[in-house]
Amino acid sequence: MLFRSTTDADLDRVIAVTVDEPIGWIPADRYLEELKEGMYRPEWTWIAEDGGRIVARALWWGQASSEHPIALDCLHVDPSVADRAAVAAELLTAGLRAFAEQDATKLPLYNVTLPNGWREDPAVVDALTWRQDAALAAGLTDQVERLRLEWTPDAGLPASSGRLTFTEGTDDEFLDVFRRIAVGSLDAETRRNVAAMGAEATAREEVDFYLGCPGERSWWRLARTPDGQVAGLALPSATPYNRNVGYLGVVPELRGRGFVDDVLAEITRVQVEAGAELITATTDTDNAPMAAAFARAGYRTARTRMIYSVPEAADTAAQAPAS
Structure with missing residues (x-):
């Protein structure tokens, strides 16, 4: 054959x-x-x-x-x-x-x-x-089951508590927040990457990935508390097919306060104001808190994906030049 x-x-x-x-x-x-x-x-x-x-x-x-x-x-x-x-x-x-x-x-x-x-x-x-x-x-051999979610106008805009403000930021600021968010993340790929190459390299890889997506860098926002403390980030983005949630997260010291709902509401609002009739998103089935946040925001599960990938260490070995 x-x-x-x-x-x-x-x-x-x-x-x-x-x-x-x-x-x-x-x-x-x-x-x-x-x-x-x-x-x-x-x-x-x-x-x-x-x-x-x-x-x-x-x-x-x-x-x-x-x-x-x-x-x-x-x-x-x-x-x-x-x-x-x-x-x-x-x-x-x-x-x-x-x-x-x-x-x-x-x-x-x-x-x-x-x-x-x-x-x-x-x-x-x-x-x-x-x-x-x-x-x-x-x-x-790395296997993850992931939900593919969708928001459509009939769900209505998710409510925001108004506790956070959203501002532009420099590349270095976003890189720092990506790095902080990576620590303790429930996302399987993020956890795997942090274990393999550390939070700094994981953050750099995420930033580079989203800079390469069809979405615009100008859409990115930092989430801040009323006293100016960085609470997380909101990255509305796009694929070649749809507008999507992209990336969102809350820094470890502020988790558990419901700020994720405000960040997701901001991303949804930005996409809707840009005319999106469909917003897609994904999250691991094991990431129950994030799945619950999507549900509260009116995102419904459209389908499931099984994702298989080469373990990070094996991936690196496969790419290493012959000695």
Whole structure:
């Protein structure tokens, strides 16, 4: 079996692949549109061929400005293959190895979108199981379950207590607040990054990430108490598809006072005033306080995502130059 990235000559066969499972499907029209925009690319699209027939396909995605892919959007192996997980694992391994050899600073994660209540649907569980087995076998062993939330105008603007004011800030001020917020965070990725590289490097990575998002730096705000003390930060942002919450947090010494509701209300207000009819957000299922804050603000759970990624230490090792 041959595992390789595609070329322009493979396009018709790539988009002819169909998925008859309830997850893992990227429609041909979306793939073609985002291929034009550089969010899918032939070199990020990998296939497994058996006798010249495509039996597996992996579609990695990135932003139009990305040098390397950010996430795996779609993984499919034809049902005729006896061991779908094994073939998928080989395909993932080949792609991830290639990205590491191309000096990707961070290997892409695998993002599987699931419907609400997915554990009660045997077809969804079966479809996820072999994909999960493949991800784990390929080294994507850090696993997080994350809620995908949405706010729409019918929910109404969330109330603010008025206890905080929101001001602009310098890059150094935002970096400092990011660093403080990272300590004691309940977000799985933040905790993992802090453990692997410390709060300072984690903060720098977060700032760089949000500077690279489609949102504007001018939207960022520091939250302050009436006496001018920094309470946290509010980062309205955007994806290539929607306005989103971006990032928010409260500094450790002021947590537990309900300030998170004010910060989230501010982000929502900013997005609505800019004309947003849909605001998206994500949070880990294990981060119960944040999920509760979203619920209070009128954000509803639209779907669930399972996210698989390479552990930070292994990721670094994979990228290290040969000695």
